[in-house]
Amino acid sequence: MTIFALKGSLEEITPAQLSEQTCSAVFITDSAHAEETLRTANITYEGVISLRDVVFCKIESQPFCLAGTLSIPKLLDIKGSRHRIQFFIDNKNMVIIDDEEFSLRLVQRIQRSRHNQGESREHFIYNFFSEFMLSDTELLAEHEQKLMELEENVNDGKTDDFLETITPIRKELLILRSYYDEIMDLGRELEEDENGFFEKKQKKYFGTISDRADRLMGRTVHLLEYATQVRDAYQSHVNAQQNKNMEFLTVISTIFFPLTLITGWYGMNFQNMPELKEGYPGVIALSVIVVIVCIIFFKRKKML
Structure with a gap:
């Protein structure tokens, strides 16, 4: 279990120092120590904790907390396995459960790259989501470049291995479209704040998360349409x-x-x-x- 106090910067503290803190804290642990960590964070969750069952990005309101899951595609293998995370938020603390230490690496990247690392839970959540979506624009640009090369090859009459190349690209784009749609809905759920855990002036961060996911999904939809046009051009060439x-x-x-x-x-x-x-x-x-x-x-x- 790793604990970070939210003081503008993410300051790692020990469980013994926790009682001395008046600010919010973020707890990162694995599924084996999840229940113990929730007790330490004073978060009550009425449900089963199982990362194997995480297949979507979603959040739901519990009587005493918000319970969410993240199923994040690995950029090097989008069609393969995913980073699976569960998180819990109450009116003070946040607990992140991750068996692959992916979340811990994200927090360490936030510490290295951001001046304002998280003065509040809302700001930390924004930084956390922004960090794992940081390279998505570059990934979509790579897919766009591949589609442009395929289109040029079709125009030049070079259609060898066309279907073998474009089919995986379309599958990856379909996966990403669903993923961004889930993130967008999750951001909106956080912004609605049914339990009243967040400060009103801080909810703007959740709207920013939704907007970013919306832009990424829009670009993904555009690339899917472009892929369809390239495939139609290939079919016209074959005909x-x-x-x-x-x-x-x-x-x-x-x-x-x-x-x-x-x-x-x-x-x-x-x-x-x-x-x-x-x-x-x-x-x-x-x-x-x-x-x-x-x-x-x-x-x-x-x-x-």
Whole structure:
């Protein structure tokens, strides 16, 4: 269990020093010590603590606290496992439960990079959410660049491995869209403050969280639409290529159709046909002439 006192800066304190503090505190622990930490923070939670059951970002009002969960995609493997966190907030303290020490690393990053690290629970929550969403804009920019490269390749006729490349991008964008939607709803729930745990003038931080998630979701939706346009362009290219192939086969069939007629006609072998004895070279010449005429015709029509 790690305890940080909220004094403008995040000051790490021991449990023995906790009773001397009048300010709010943030407790970070793992699921094995969750109940003990909640007791130390004087937070009463009526429910089961299980990080394995965390699949969404959400928050709910309990009689004596706010209970929330965070299911944060790992940026290096969005379709894979997630950072799973439970958190509890009352009118003074906040407890974060995390078995991977991801939350502790976020707090340490806040300590290193932010001058105002959290003078209140509201400001700390804003810093905490902002920190794990910090690289999302860069991630979406990378996806946009990949889609632009795919579009250029389609325009240049380079469509090898197109579906294998765009399908994972679309799946990741769909996951991120749902994730940002959940964060946006969570921020709004915090801003509504059904239990009255937060100061009115401090609730602006939660609105900022919702706005940031809303912007990220908007950009994600834009990229999904762009991915659809790129895929449509690819499908148009494939259809055009198939039409070319069908046109070529049609021309070839048209060229050789007269030859089929000639061979069928002279293959009847009627006894009174004058061509039976000396007509073989003439039929060959006729066939060659027909093929040449057809080729010249289709060349002029730019169909060959």
